[in-house]
Amino acid sequence: MLWRRNRFDTPCTIAIEQSEEHFHAHVELDGDVPIGPGDRVRVHGAPIRVPFGARIEIRRMATVEIAGPLRRAWTKIRANFELTELYEVSFTPGRMR
Template sequence: MSRQFQTGCTIEVEHSDESLHAHVALDGEPAMRPGDAIQVHGDPIHVAFGERRTFRRTATVTRASWIERTWTRLTAGLEFGELYDVSFTPRRTL
């Protein structure tokens, strides 16, 4: 089984008085486990104050090894389904 796979994703970003957040939803909603990492690819996202926008991107999911999952559970102290990492990587421009 491969430790990495690519999938599409939807990113919702809000920048307002009520909230400043970014939510990532992976296509097909694959089960995420402690220590798994998601890297979202594409151009930088800019949302002006008072806006809420939705973007489509490609993401790479890297599955944690057994030891990484165990270590994450032991050190984080959070619920099982809440332990994963999301990062955004802007596309390089020449």
Template sequence: MIPRKLTVPCTLRIEHTFDSLEAHVELDGGLQPGIGDRVYVHGAPVSVPFGERLVLRRVATLTRANFIERALTRLHAMFLLTELYEVSFSDGRV
């Protein structure tokens, strides 16, 4: 049986540049979060000045979603996806 909560070391990569503003967490041991799973990175908040990149080692807790949480996440994602659709059959004149 897979434990519901796992605490593992991780690598945190943060970039705050003109081209990109992003943060990525890579869990050690090849662990991959699934649909509805939550990842909590422990430690103090990080501030990266503009134009810099930062790589940190931290500890993270991965909480696996149960069946209902996975199903609700999938359902919610389907509704969010439909918000991106805009279909119009008019010629633009009112």
């Protein structure tokens, strides 16, 4: 029960743009559903292809899975350890002094 997810379907809007200025894909759920750590959103339908220089908005259905309290806490703990992996990355040539 504490690991179990609450699941429901909701309509959503998908905005995708691929151009020199922007390269993004955003999903906006209807009803301002709050999404938190451990939650999942799965958009239904075939893959969307956008040619370069184009921007599209389409409507689809999405399944939202809200995490239980234990999964939410576990996700927050795991995120802290995964974040520390970024500390090891350096984009500077040579050694830092």
